[in-house]
Amino acid sequence: MNVKVATRRESGIINIGDLELESGKVLSDVQLAYERVGSTDLPVILVCHALTGTQYCVGSEDAPGYWANLINHGGAVDLDKFQVISFNVIGGCHGSTGPLSINPETGKAYQTTFPFVTIRDIVKAQYLALKKFDIDHLKAVIGGSLGGMQVLEWGISYPEMMDGLFPIAVTPYLNDYAIAFNNIARLAILQDPKWNNGNYAADDIPEHGLSLARMVGMITYRSSDLFNERFGRELRGPVGVAHEEIAYEIESYLDYQGKKLTKRFDANSYLYLLKAMDTHDVGRERDGMEEAAKRIEKPLYAIGYAGDLLFPTKDLEQFVELIQQTGKVASFDFVPTQFGHDGFLVEFEKWGHLIKDRLEEL
Known part of the structure; x- marks a missing residue:
């Protein structure tokens, strides 16, 4: 007899107060929309979404999230072993502070008065939100594309906070193409x-x-x-x-x-x-990519996809090699696929086991 496992699901808004951006500008009364799935007694995995993604990486039975086939009970990210938290990025439009939000100083929507944000700003906001949840350690940070950019920045900006990093379908900087x-x-x-x-x-x-x-x-x-x-x-x-x-x-x-x-x-x-995304460069104002690689302390497990036009696998593989040269644990796995960059959203049977195995190693 198959027993259906009840999953604890929570979604909502968390306020992190004022946020000073890389530009020096300050966003007031910043809020992040979030999804939290799984028992709060379990180790935390932070999932970072891509360009047009949302906080709903798991979702519900009626509205499955974009990684529902990866994150489930018994899945690659096993909800019997981990809880998962995901935030809508600042600058987004699914509940987090962004151009659609009301500017508390004017009472009107920001629209183009919203200040420019960087990947580092996005990660900083998530860090502050986790502190509000009284979460000071993560089992892993996982994300693809723009989410993968966030993973790399997490590893460099807060190197002691997680046990492992999973940057997927991403490169250490966005190339000119x-x-x-x-x-x-x-x-x-x-x-x-x-x-x-x-x-x-x-x-x-x-x-x-x-x-x-x-x-x-x-x-x-x-x-x-x-x-x-x-x-x-x-x-x-x-x-x-x-x-x-x-x-x-x-x-x-x-x-x-x-x-x-x-x-x-x-x-x-x-x-x-x-x-x-354009401003993404792990070596920016850090004396280059090699120095940035030295800041990563915890094991990094990268995944790239054949035919990825935007994020060439050779660039991600090169960054992994730089980390390895520092004596840290890092690996790169290549996934053959016809889906190109979108490989991180499909064909989980080809690469989900890589996530599962690495999490077990941690």
């Missing part, structure tokens, strides 16, 4: 007439610009082999349709993905988080 695509996505939003210098109404958003920005991202998240295999130049309508009409299935797919994001994500938040 990725910044170039971010710039195209940014311009798509900025040139939408409805953007209105960021001062758009909730019912009149720059939908076309945000949709196009998402399409640009989707092209880079997956490999050309996957696109070609999945769509195979399949026609959706007659050849020779008007320029604005959709003829091929790949066009329909991108159009759907673009419009889908506009229903759940804020354009200003997208812009701010793209900028945070």
